[in-house]
Amino acid sequence: MAIIKVTPQELTELARFLEKVRGIVIPPNKAYLVESRLSKLLEENGMKSYRELVDLLKRNPPKPLVDKIVDAMTTNETLWFRDSGIWEIMRDEIIPDLDRRIPARRIRIWSAACSTGQEPYSISMLIHRRHKEKRIAGPPSRYEIVATDISMSALFLAKVGRYDRISMSRGFTGQWATYKDEFFKTTGNTAQISNEIKDIVHFQRFNLSDPLTSLGKFDLVLIRNVAIYFSLDFKKELFRKIYNAMNPGGYLILGASESLRGISSDFKLVTRPRGFYYTKV
Numbered sequence: 001m002a003i004i005k006v007t008p009q010e011l012t013e014l015a016r017f018l019e020k021v022r023g024i025v026i027p028p029n030k031a032y033l034v035e036s037r038l039s040k041l042l043e044e045n046g047m048k049s050y051r052e053l054v055d056l057l058k059r060n061p062p063k064p065l066v067d068k069i070v071d072a073m074t075t076n077e078t079l080w081f082r083d084s085g086i087w088e089i090m091r092d093e094i095i096p097d098l099d100r101r102i103p104a105r106r107i108r109i110w111s112a113a114c115s116t117g118q119e120p121y122s123i124s125m126l127i128h129r130r131h132k133e134k135r136i137a138g139p140p141s142r143y144e145i146v147a148t149d150i151s152m153s154a155l156f157l158a159k160v161g162r163y164d165r166i167s168m169s170r171g172f173t174g175q176w177a178t179y180k181d182e183f184f185k186t187t188g189n190t191a192q193i194s195n196e197i198k199d200i201v202h203f204q205r206f207n208l209s210d211p212l213t214s215l216g217k218f219d220l221v222l223i224r225n226v227a228i229y230f231s232l233d234f235k236k237e238l239f240r241k242i243y244n245a246m247n248p249g250g251y252l253i254l255g256a257s258e259s260l261r262g263i264s265s266d267f268k269l270v271t272r273p274r275g276f277y278y279t280k281v
């Protein structure tokens, strides 16, 4: 694949377009990132320059093409039980609280940028382990995990639930190692996640710039390591929508290096020695 050079003017116009339609910020010093990630897409669409792309986007942006650009410009980087501390808090505090507080209806969890599935499957494993430890008969079907992402390729891998050696080497360390033994079947170089873990996870393509009303209400929302790509205005609007999509007493979890400071004051911050979360009071 040949790298196609982007001019400063084309970069400015592309960045302006992406911020307007998807809230994605591309700083002016990221020309190399655009070139390395989008040249292939240009080639696939028979375009010889970024000018052709920018003109098309301005005239009549085809939605699938815009989605592919967003997909290419954001990374699908993820791992099992990412940021260990918050998973201990989920296991020891949040899931037991939801279990106790919501005895009579479905408990709904949203993994809002689930990438290749490690995040929603890690939650499912926590729930299954707890269910077994409490010796409750049958599957934990009271739980529903809605896992969404904009990337079709990431969602495809997530739905299949088969992971290569590199993916399996990331995150299953220390106290999390036993989950790998319990919930995967390894054959050769790949490991297949078990059907019981998959059964309560429902994958769906969803763009975070769309209204959340179609997804229903949630008791726990994980939106981790995705807001970093968005403009301040987009983040403010996104967390306002998330607040409205949560049940009272619901939990919100961000990435370990993220915060709602300057973005939303609707949620209550709860800090623990091992991490932090927000609640809707």
Ligand SMILES: C[S@@+](CC[C@H](N)C(=O)[O-])C[C@H]1O[C@@H](n2cnc3c(N)ncnc32)[C@H](O)[C@@H]1O
Pocket: 022, 070, 071, 074, 075, 076, 077, 078, 079, 082, 112, 113, 114, 115, 116, 119, 148, 149, 150, 151, 154, 206, 207, 208, 209, 223, 224, 225, 226, 229, 255
């Ligand atoms: C770095 S991964 C984070 C995965 C996981 N949440 C974690 O923390 O390990 C970011 C994900 O956000 C998705 N994403 C980016 N922009 C999005 C948008 N507008 N709507 C939905 N998902 C988006 C990407 O496709 C990618 O899979």
